[in-house]
Amino acid sequence: MAITDIGPPDFRNHLPEVIKKNYGTWKYHEIVKPGVLKHVGESGDELYSVRVGSPKLVCTDFIRDLCEIADKYCDGKMRFTSRYNPEFLTDKAENVDSIIAAAQAIGLPVGGTGRGISNMVHTQGWIHCHTPATDASGMVKAIMDELYPYFVGEKTLPNKLKLSLACCINMCGAIHATDLAVVGVHTKIPAVNDETFNAQCETPTTMAGCPTGAIRRHPDKDIKSVVVSEEKCMYCGNCYTICPSMPIANPENDGVMIYVGGKTANVRTPSMLSRVAVPFIANNPPRWPEVIGVLKTIIETYAKDARSPERVGEWIERIGWEKFFERTGLPFTSQCIDDFGAGARASLRASTQFKW
Amino acid sequence: MSETPMMDELEKGPWPSFVTQIKRAGESKALMADSSKDLLRQQETAFREKQGLWKHGGIVGVKGYGGGVIGRYHMRPEEYPGLEHFHTMRVNHPCGWFYTSDKLRELCDIWDNHGSGLTNFHGSTGDVIFLGTNSDHLQPIADDLSEKGWDIGSSGSALRTPTGCVGPARCEYAGFDTLDFIHDITNTFQDEIHRPPFPYKTKIKASGCCNDCVAAMGRSDTPVIGTWRDELRIDNDAVKEYMDSGMNVQTLIVDNCPTAALEMVNGKLELARAEDCTRCMHCINWMPKAIRPGVDKGATILVGAKAPVLDGAVLATVVIPFMKMEPPYTEFKEYWEKAMDWWDENGKVRERIAELIDRVGFDTFIKAMDIEPVPQMVWRPRANPYIFWRDEEPPKLDEFKKYIH
Numbered sequence: 191m192a193i194t195d196i197g198p199p200d201f202r203n204h205l206p207e208v209i210k211k212n213y214g215t216w217k218y219h220e221i222v223k224p225g226v227l228k229h230v231g232e233s234g235d236e237l238y239s240v241r242v243g244s245p246k247l248v249c250t251d252f253i254r255d256l257c258e259i260a261d262k263y264c265d266g267k268m269r270f271t272s273r274y275n276p277e278f279l280t281d282k283a284e285n286v287d288s289i290i291a292a293a294q295a296i297g298l299p300v301g302g303t304g305r306g307i308s309n310m311v312h313t314q315g316w317i318h319c320h321t322p323a324t325d326a327s328g329m330v331k332a333i334m335d336e337l338y339p340y341f342v343g344e345k346t347l348p349n350k351l352k353l354s355l356a357c358c359i360n361m362c363g364a365i366h367a368t369d370l371a372v373v374g375v376h377t378k379i380p381a382v383n384d385e386t387f388n389a390q391c392e393t394p395t396t397m398a399g400c401p402t403g404a405i406r407r408h409p410d411k412d413i414k415s416v417v418v419s420e421e422k423c424m425y426c427g428n429c430y431t432i433c434p435s436m437p438i439a440n441p442e443n444d445g446v447m448i449y450v451g452g453k454t455a456n457v458r459t460p461s462m463l464s465r466v467a468v469p470f471i472a473n474n475p476p477r478w479p480e481v482i483g484v485l486k487t488i489i490e491t492y493a494k495d496a497r498s499p500e501r502v503g504e505w506i507e508r509i510g511w512e513k514f515f516e517r518t519g520l521p522f523t524s525q526c527i528d529d530f531g532a533g534a535r536a537s538l539r540a541s542t543q544f545k546w
Numbered sequence: 547m548s549e550t551p552m553m554d555e556l557e558k559g560p561w562p563s564f565v566t567q568i569k570r571a572g573e574s575k576a577l578m579a580d581s582s583k584d585l586l587r588q589q590e591t592a593f594r595e596k597q598g599l600w601k602h603g604g605i606v607g608v609k610g611y612g613g614g615v616i617g618r619y620h621m622r623p624e625e626y627p628g629l630e631h632f633h634t635m636r637v638n639h640p641c642g643w644f645y646t647s648d649k650l651r652e653l654c655d656i657w658d659n660h661g662s663g664l665t666n667f668h669g670s671t672g673d674v675i676f677l678g679t680n681s682d683h684l685q686p687i688a689d690d691l692s693e694k695g696w697d698i699g700s701s702g703s704a705l706r707t708p709t710g711c712v713g714p715a716r717c718e719y720a721g722f723d724t725l726d727f728i729h730d731i732t733n734t735f736q737d738e739i740h741r742p743p744f745p746y747k748t749k750i751k752a753s754g755c756c757n758d759c760v761a762a763m764g765r766s767d768t769p770v771i772g773t774w775r776d777e778l779r780i781d782n783d784a785v786k787e788y789m790d791s792g793m794n795v796q797t798l799i800v801d802n803c804p805t806a807a808l809e810m811v812n813g814k815l816e817l818a819r820a821e822d823c824t825r826c827m828h829c830i831n832w833m834p835k836a837i838r839p840g841v842d843k844g845a846t847i848l849v850g851a852k853a854p855v856l857d858g859a860v861l862a863t864v865v866i867p868f869m870k871m872e873p874p875y876t877e878f879k880e881y882w883e884k885a886m887d888w889w890d891e892n893g894k895v896r897e898r899i900a901e902l903i904d905r906v907g908f909d910t911f912i913k914a915m916d917i918e919p920v921p922q923m924v925w926r927p928r929a930n931p932y933i934f935w936r937d938e939e940p941p942k943l944d945e946f947k948k949y950i951h
Binding site: 193200214229239245258260268276297299311320327331341359365395401428431456473531 | 552553555556558559560561562563564565566567568570571574576582585589592593595596597598599600601602603608609610611618632634638639640641642643644645646647648649650651653654657658663664665666667668670672677685688689691692693695696697709711712714715716717718720723725729732733736737740756757758759760761762763764765771798802804826827828831832834835838853854855856857858859861894895896
C-alpha cells in the first residue's frame, strides 16, 4: 500500500559531482559548438552539457538508450530541459565528442542551443487528447524535419526562436507567448446532443464555460438541453471540454491558426503575447505542407530582415505589423483584428504613425 | 501492405520520429505492448479521418489522491481493444529534471510492468507522463512508485506540480536557488497538490532570471523570477576580449540597453546610470564572461498568467517587486497561502486568479494581501476617472500643504 504525499525524489542525489562542487558558484558559460554548452565555475571547474533533440513521446527502451550513454560518459548523470531535450552532463572535455557520436548513432540530432530553434513544445493531439482540433506529434515531426538545419546550427537566426504547438485553444504549454506557434482551431459551432445532455452535463457550468455567453437553456422546457447562438459562438470548444454532449470536432472544418511574435522573456523588451498572423489553415495530414510553408516563410523573412538581437516580436514591433504582412506576403484579414472584450481597443492603432 | 502508411511516412526525415517510438514500444517487453500497437493504428485512423478518437475521461484515481491520473477511453474499443482504458499517470519529476540512470531505469521498469511502455519526458507542466494503462493497474503503479520514493503529480483544481529552471546547479544567472525552492514548496504544499481544494488550477513556476526558461511569465499564476537589488558587475578585461574577437559592443550591447544605462567611457564599458538599469539580462546574455548580475539577490513575485480559457491569454503582473528567497521561504509561503485563500473564497468555479482580479480589481487584491500599492505594479496609472472611494476617506487638504512653495 502506497505511502502518500512524499513528494519527488531529492534532486540533490542526482547531481554530478562537478555540479555539487560548483552549485551556486558558476561564473560564465560559452556555446562551444551547436548543442554543446560549457559552464565554468569560479573554481575553474568546467561542466559540459550536450543537448540533443528528441520526440516528447518516447518509449521506455529509448530512455534506457539514453541511460547507456549517460552511464558510459557521464557517471550515469543526465537531465532534460524544459523543452524535452535530453542533456548529457560531463566535466570531461574529452567525452563531449563521444557523447555526440553516441547520440547521433541512435538518431538524435545535437543542437538546440544559441541562435536557432530548439525542441518544439507541444501537446498530445490525436495520440491522446479528448479535445484536439489537430494533431500534435505528427505535425511537430513534419515541421522539425523541415526546420532541422536551424536545430543543428547549419542555419542561424538573429536570435533564438521558440516554436510550439497546441492541439486546441486550451494551449497546454506557453503557446500564447512564444515566437512562432501553431494552434488547433474549429470553425463551426458545436452539435449539441439533446439526448445525452441531461445525463452528462450540468447546465450552469456549461453555460458559464462559454467566453461569449453563447449558450442558453433550450427554449423548449421539455428538452433538458442547451442551444448555441451562431452569432456569439466563436468555436473555442471550451463547452466540449466541460460537457461531452457538445462535440465540436469537424474534420472538414477544423484546422490551425498561426501565432507570431510572443515571448516570455523580459530581455530588452517586456514579455509579449503572441498575435494571430494566419487565422486558419485546414488540416492536411500527414505533413501539413501548407502550414510548414507559412512557418518557413515567416522564419526566412525574419532571418533576412531582423537585426540581431531582435526576437521575432521585437523585429515586428520595430518594422510595424504592416511591414510584417507585406514582407511575408501573408494576407491581413478582418479575422486578425481583435474584437473580444474590453481589451480589443488596446490593439487598435490610436496614432497616425504608420508606414505605407 | 502496411496498415499504417501515413505513420510510416512520418518515420522518414532527419528529425527523430515518435512513430519509431510507438513501434518500438509495440515490440517491447512492456506488459501492454499490444496497446501501443493499437495506438499506432488508431493514430493512422485519426490521420485518415482528420479527427481525434478519444472520449472524455471518467473519474479514475489512486487512494488518498484527488488527481494526478487522467482517465482516458477510446471511442472505438471494439477496433482497438488495447485502448479501451488508456489512462495517463503523472509522476512528479525531480527538480530541474536531474536524473541518474538508475532512477530512470526504475521508472522504466515500473512502467513496463504495468503499461504500454510509452511515456512523455516530460509533460507540459513538467511531470513524467506514463501514457496508457487500465484502471486495474493504477493503484499498483502508485504503490510501486511510492516504494521507490516517487510520487504522483497533480491535475484538476489543485496546485499543479511546481517547476523551476536549472538554477544554481548550472546557471550563473540564477537570482535564487530555484531548485531548492521548488523542492521545498512541493513538499510543503503536498495537500494542495494531491487533493484539489481550489476553484480551478493554479501554478507556481520559478525562473532564476528574467530569461524565464520555464515560461513562468506566460503560464504561472504565481511566477517567482530571480533578480537583484544592487548593481550588475562588469569585468572590462573580459569586455576587451569580446571586442577583440569582433563584437561591436557599442551597437550590440550599449545601444540595445532599453534604458540607456550603459555607456562606453574611454574605451571601457560602464553602468553609467545604475538606477536606470531594469535588470533585463540583455548585456549579461551576450557577454556572460564580462557582465554578471548583482549580488544582493532575490526574486520578483508576480501574479496571474494563464492560457486563453476563459477570458483570454494573460501575462503575469508584478505584485512584490523584491522578496529575499531564503529557506524555508516563509515570506513566500505566507503570501501564497493568503493569495490562495482570497482566491478560494472569492473565485467562481473555473475562474483563474487573473480573472478574479480582472473582475474585482487589482487594488482589491493587494488590499486583501495587505500589500501597499507601488508604481512598479503598473505601467502607468489609470486614465479613466471612475474612482471608487467607497469607505476610504479621500486625502485631507493638510496632506498637500507641504507642496506649497
